[in-house]
Amino acid sequence: MRHLLGIEGWRRDELEAVLDRARAHLPGGPDVTHTLRGKVVANLFFEDSTRTRTSFHMAARGLGAGVLNWSPSGSSTSKGETLLDTARNIEATGPVAIVMRHRSSGAPHLVAKHVRCAVINAGDGTHEHPSQALLDAFTLRQHWGGLDGRTVLIVGDILHSRVARSNLWCLKALGARVVFCGPPTLVPPGLESLGAEVTHNLDAVLPHADAVMCLRLQMERMGEAFLPSTKEYSRLFGLTPAREERMKAGALVMHPGPINRGLELAPSVADGPRSVILEQVSNGVAVRRAILEVCAS
Amino acid sequence: MNSTVLFRRGRVIDPRNGVDGVRDVLVRDGKVAEVSDAPLPVPPGAEVVEAEGRWVLPGFIDLHVHLREPGEEGKETVLTGCRAAVAGGFTAVVAMPNTKVVNDSGLVTELVLSRARAAGLCHVYPAGAITKGLKGEELAETGELVSSGCVAITDDGRPVMNAALMRRALQYATLFGVPVMVHEEDLTLSAGGAMHEGVTSTRLGLRGIPASAEVAMVARDLVLLEETKGRLHIAHVSCEGSVRLIREAKRRGLLVTAEATPHHVILDDRAVGDYDTHAKMAPPLRADRDVEALRDALVDGTVDAIATDHAPHGVLDKQVEFEKGINGIVGLETALGLTLELVHSGLLGANRAVELLTHGPAKAFGLPGGHLAPGAPADITVVDPSEEWTVDAHRFYSRSRNTPFHGRKQKGRVVQTWVSGRKVFSDGQVKESR
Numbered sequence: 115m116r117h118l119l120g121i122e123g124w125r126r127d128e129l130e131a132v133l134d135r136a137r138a139h140l141p142g143g144p145d146v147t148h149t150l151r152g153k154v155v156a157n158l159f160f161e162d163s164t165r166t167r168t169s170f171h172m173a174a175r176g177l178g179a180g181v182l183n184w185s186p187s188g189s190s191t192s193k194g195e196t197l198l199d200t201a202r203n204i205e206a207t208g209p210v211a212i213v214m215r216h217r218s219s220g221a222p223h224l225v226a227k228h229v230r231c232a233v234i235n236a237g238d239g240t241h242e243h244p245s246q247a248l249l250d251a252f253t254l255r256q257h258w259g260g261l262d263g264r265t266v267l268i269v270g271d272i273l274h275s276r277v278a279r280s281n282l283w284c285l286k287a288l289g290a291r292v293v294f295c296g297p298p299t300l301v302p303p304g305l306e307s308l309g310a311e312v313t314h315n316l317d318a319v320l321p322h323a324d325a326v327m328c329l330r331l332q333m334e335r336m337g338e339a340f341l342p343s344t345k346e347y348s349r350l351f352g353l354t355p356a357r358e359e360r361m362k363a364g365a366l367v368m369h370p371g372p373i374n375r376g377l378e379l380a381p382s383v384a385d386g387p388r389s390v391i392l393e394q395v396s397n398g399v400a401v402r403r404a405i406l407e408v409c410a411s
Numbered sequence: 412m413n414s415t416v417l418f419r420r421g422r423v424i425d426p427r428n429g430v431d432g433v434r435d436v437l438v439r440d441g442k443v444a445e446v447s448d449a450p451l452p453v454p455p456g457a458e459v460v461e462a463e464g465r466w467v468l469p470g471f472i473d474l475h476v477h478l479r480e481p482g483e484e485g486k487e488t489v490l491t492g493c494r495a496a497v498a499g500g501f502t503a504v505v506a507m508p509n510t511k512v513v514n515d516s517g518l519v520t521e522l523v524l525s526r527a528r529a530a531g532l533c534h535v536y537p538a539g540a541i542t543k544g545l546k547g548e549e550l551a552e553t554g555e556l557v558s559s560g561c562v563a564i565t566d567d568g569r570p571v572m573n574a575a576l577m578r579r580a581l582q583y584a585t586l587f588g589v590p591v592m593v594h595e596e597d598l599t600l601s602a603g604g605a606m607h608e609g610v611t612s613t614r615l616g617l618r619g620i621p622a623s624a625e626v627a628m629v630a631r632d633l634v635l636l637e638e639t640k641g642r643l644h645i646a647h648v649s650c651e652g653s654v655r656l657i658r659e660a661k662r663r664g665l666l667v668t669a670e671a672t673p674h675h676v677i678l679d680d681r682a683v684g685d686y687d688t689h690a691k692m693a694p695p696l697r698a699d700r701d702v703e704a705l706r707d708a709l710v711d712g713t714v715d716a717i718a719t720d721h722a723p724h725g726v727l728d729k730q731v732e733f734e735k736g737i738n739g740i741v742g743l744e745t746a747l748g749l750t751l752e753l754v755h756s757g758l759l760g761a762n763r764a765v766e767l768l769t770h771g772p773a774k775a776f777g778l779p780g781g782h783l784a785p786g787a788p789a790d791i792t793v794v795d796p797s798e799e800w801t802v803d804a805h806r807f808y809s810r811s812r813n814t815p816f817h818g819r820k821q822k823g824r825v826v827q828t829w830v831s832g833r834k835v836f837s838d839g840q841v842k843e844s845r
Binding site: 122238276302 | 608609611612613616617619685686730733734
């Protein structure tokens with residue numbers, strides 16, 4: 115049993131073991147294996163999610179496990195039950211793993227200190243989203259073989275992005291160079307000392323990237339004065355068709371979803387030949403099967 | 412009870428009176444009677460404290476303590492807070508007014524004082540609110556608060572965001588000669604923040620509180636201080652930028668004093684570790700360069716006092732998501748050990764360390780005590796500077812256990828505390844008079 119609270123701290127060989135294992139779960143492999151037969155995986159999603167929740171659900175079913183789906187609406191959370199009480203009660207039903215998403219950074223760490231089953235972080239606040247980073251790396255490996263020496267450019271609201279943080283650790287550990295690009299108000303301090311490069315000039319760095327990952331821009335950031343308008347953001351940091359033309363030959367376009375079409379990413383680029391966005395989604399199930407196997411069995 | 416006590420052959424460190432050496436201290440009728448180089452004869456009937464190898468110090472004074480009464484007696488009461496104080500070597504504490512019935516009136520001040528008299532352990536000096544209900548809207552009646560026994564006014568826990576109101580508070584308080592104690596935090600800059608803004612907040616994905624949230628307010632209030640010729644005390648200084656501004660203001664002769672907590676000079680923001688809510692406080696633990704600046708400020712006198720900001724909270728206040736965790740830690744029973752860490756590592760002289768716990772705070776607030784000249788109150792703390800021990804939060808006298816220092820090894824411990832010539836703590840036991 116092992117928790118997956120974040121990618122930070124995982125070694126290259128450990129990450130590669132998960133990614134190698136995920137390959138066996140790709141379509142064409144066995145539809146259902148029996149690694150977790152008779153076991154239950156609890157999905158605790160305190161925050162809305164379509165992709166991740168469905169993906170973990172399918173992954174658990176694909177390993178033969180039952181899935182307990184829990185959400186805060188209609189639960190005792192609305193009656194003021196604490197996070198720890200909820201988690202302990204779910205644990206008491208006997209799952210081998212709790213897959214949880216929560217709006218507070220560090221919430222899965224708190225739960226992990228108080229339960230005996232594996233805790234898998236499916237996104238905590240603005241901290242990490244480890245399974246997303248693993249499926250991103252998996253997708254890149256499918257295209258490139260390995261990540262060594264490749265440059266991945268991550269564009270957008272880095273400050274509030276758990277995808278950005280998990281990808282930093284994951285891509286770095288696998289040998290890639292990570293460059294962050296966004297407006298100064300949405301880039302947190304100290305990223306350089308964590309091993310990333312930072313720029314605010316998308317056009318200067320774009321031609322050097324082997325893959326560009328656009329992050330979702332959340333609309334409430336306008337109200338908090340991080341940005342003046344979506345229009346200006348799009349002009350400065352959106353991946354437009356004109357910008358796409360200046361990308362390297364063969365360079366890939368990624369997005370963790372959901373997309374604001376026409377804002378951070380032009381529809382023609384999202385659906386164009388460079389885009390691997392839907393591959394990311396379908397790889398998600400295989401990668402999450404591997405994560406469940408490594409953590410819960 | 413003996414009214415005469417002789418402390419024999421201890422190392423007396425009394426920074427105000429320039430004493431640091433082996434002395435005998437004779438106490439009579441609650442006051443220091445004599446401090447002598449040569450051994451004194453034992454007066455008939457006197458209690459003798461053999462203090463060889465120990466430090467005999469003026470009782471410690473803590474300018475910043477939350478006793479939680481009235482209103483949150485589940486966290487602390489005046490009695491349990493006084494127990495924790497004397498166990499930590501403190502003979503006087505200043506009680507913050509942000510209780511659940513705010514101390515913004517003489518009535519509440521008198522309640523706290525009567526609880527303190529009933530506890531009969533150490534001196535309790537209430538601080539009154541600057542504004543009614545700590546709302547930052549109207550001035551509380553400073554005159555009534557002071558005549559009831561308040562020694563300072565503060566909205567601690569909250570800043571006074573309205574600059575005009577702050578300016579008038581400084582002006583008005585000059586009528587009574589009490590310092591205006593401020594919690595410096597620009598709420599528009601700290602909004603939503605859970606820890607210091609820096610590499611660690613970036614790593615952990617927690618909204619950061621930039622240093623400017625404190626420094627900008629320190630700058631504002633020093634400007635107001637200069638205009639008003641008032642008296643300002645800056646609570647729990649945490650940033651390099653604040654240190655620089657206070658140092659400069661002192662050099663120019665403004666009446667400003669400042670305190671630092673042991674935790675802000677011992678820990679930096681990395682102590683948050685894996686979202687440990689015991690490392691969550693306001694102001695937050697800052698970067699290592701801030702810690703260094705604070706240490707320098709302790710040495711050069713920019714900071715006048717070590718104050719604990721003793722902030723008791725229940726388990727449920729801390730066993731939650733980091734963002735939801737309540738700010739603050741208890742400090743009375745760990746202050747000496749942490750301060751001595753700086754002495755053992757050579758960063759702070761023993762003399763200066765003692766001054767920061769005694770004469771420094773006494774002078775900042777104009778309180779009695781803090782030294783051992785004949786005639787001074789016999790508030791005395793005896794310390795074994797070499798005893799090694801481990802912090803055990805379960806054995807605190809405080810009603811709360813919220814500390815990041817549980818399990819930390821310490822060298823140097825309080826062995827006795829005397830208040831007005833009465834032994835109130837000895838060999839690990841609080842001695843209540845009843």
